[in-house]
Amino acid sequence: MKEKCAIEVHNLTITYGGAPVLWDVDFELPAGQIIGVIGPNGSGKTTLLKTIMGLLEPSSGYVKIFNQDLSKMRERIAYVPQRESVDWDFPASVFDVVMMGRYRKNNLFKRTNKIDVEIVEECIEKVGLTEFRDRQIAQLSGGQQQRVFIARALAQKAEIYLMDEPFVGVDAATENSILNLLEEMRNTGKTVLIIHHDLQTVSDYFDYLVLLNTRLIAKGTPQDVLTKENLTNAYGGQLTLLAKVANLIKENQFPIREKDVDL
Amino acid sequence: MSDFWIILTASIVAINAGLLGCFLLLRKMAMVGDAISHAVLPGIVIAYYFSGDKTSGLLLLGATLTGVLASFIIDFLSRKAKIQGDASIGITYTLLFALGMIMISTWMQGNVDIDMECVLYGDIALIHMDKIIVDGNLYLGPRAFFVEIIAFAIIGFSLLFGFKGFKLLAFNIDYARSLGINTGKWHYALMTLVSLTTVVAFEVVGAVLVVGFLIIPPATAQLVSTKLKVMLLLTCIFGISAVILGYYLAIWWNVSITGAMVMVSGIIFFGVLIGQRILKSNKQNVEFAEGQF
DSSP states (O other), X not given: OOOOEEEEEEEEEEEETTEEEEEEEEEEEESSSEEEEEOSTTSSHHHXXXXXXXXXXXXXXXXEETTBOHHHHGGGEEEEOOGGGSOTTSSOXXXXXXXXXXXXXXXXXXXXXXXXXHHHHHXXXXXXXXXXXXXXXXXXXXHHHHHHHHHHHHHTOOSEEEEESXXXXXXXXXXXXXXXXXXXXXXXXXXXXXXXOOHHHHHHHOSEEEEEESEEEEEESHHHHOOHHHHHHHHTTHHHHHHHHHHHHHHXXXXXXXXXXXX | OHHHHHHHHHHHHHHHHHHHHHHHHHTTOHHHHHHHHHHTHHHHHHHHHHXXXXXXXXXXXXXXXXXXXXXXXXXXXXXXXXXXXXXXXXHXXXXXXXXXXXXXXXXXXXXXXXXXXXXXXXXXXGGGGSEEEETTTEEEEEHHHHHHHHHHHHHHHHHHHTHHHHHHHHHOHHHHHHTTOOXXXXXXXXXXXXHHXXXXXXXXXXXXXXXXXXXXXXXXHHHHOSSHHXXXXXXXXXXXXXXXXXXXXXXXXXXXXXXXXXXXXXXXXXXXXXXXXXXXXXXHHHHHHHHHO
């Protein structure tokens, strides 16, 4: 059975000041799966996501969403930027930010209505932030801020979700609850594309993988992609070092994440 | 009576500039406000030159476009020519400001309406000289006041109806673009409003000190606000307080009125900053103490 294709990227090349960030990347991603984009730092993962979202103009190639132009599909695709990409000192509450998920090109001049409020409350509850609903976003922990961003994307009621490093600076409990949420979304037929950098958890989290290093190195199920050959191609010499560190951490059970407390 | 009109007019300048300043500040574009306020000078000089007498509405609109042009050049330099952001701002506004100064020194020799002093400090003490009188003797107030009121109506209307858009743009511009929103249009709408504010405030407070009204009250309000609407409201309150206190301080010391207003604004900022720090450390101490028992 062939899955419906959610995102299609053809011969995509993006250059920044002359140097290519992505080179001739070409793939089709299945719908209804949790898809991971992995690769070393500077391998063009964020650039890929931003190009799919239409935030960057490709030098060549094109992107299709459900076999259509992005401009027609905006309502069906939601974007979760990196948490560090905004200033969290902004004077807004959790509710205010999640409400932005209900903003549309054609309703900016209208007031938000009751249905919007209901959806927003529901999404805040889904990420477990109901008790922080009216708190200013600056007074949240990193993990809570990340959940605010995810709630905002949920409020868009889209079919495809693109998330840039949603697990960075998040404690283990939050990581688990986000993961459960993603699985729940997948089970209702949503497609989730996630940039991820922690190779240890890759095979547990994702149904499908895209391995990048400027070029597309491999794509497919984790078993197919996570071969020694592919990883060496993507990470080069770094990998052996990484693997050693990872093993060491596993053996000694070092806490590897930033401490994250619910305030 | 002239006291009343000066304070009222300056208060509206403070509100207009402060409301827009909030959005500039939240977009990390305080310097762009500074740049626009200087860059409108050539537009203003041209407006005065052609109107002969005090400015006409259409020419003010033309002067507003100079500010928009400045923000366009800044964007072009930083995005297309890849000049670093603060350098493109510096290049653009000093160039336009210098052009304006040359225009003043050549065309405006001996002109009573505009000179460098007016550019620097404004003519707030003299606004009652240009008054609107109907039916021969019914005094309606200084012309500058009505110009400011019209600007306030335009700015208030734009911010009220575009509130969601300006807020979204200020918080997360990439996200706004991911929704398919034309962020360029919103950006230039904001730049046009900022430009309009600085042009109409020029007569009252001058091109340089308007920056103080644009940036200081919003920066003060941001220290103590957790909601955007509260920040906008507090900005107006801080702005108006600075205007009133500054005016009487200036009369008392016999100094520049606008200068005193901006100075008071700065003092309020530091007062709030220090007060907020003290409150914060007290609160932490209390929490710490509570944690001990």
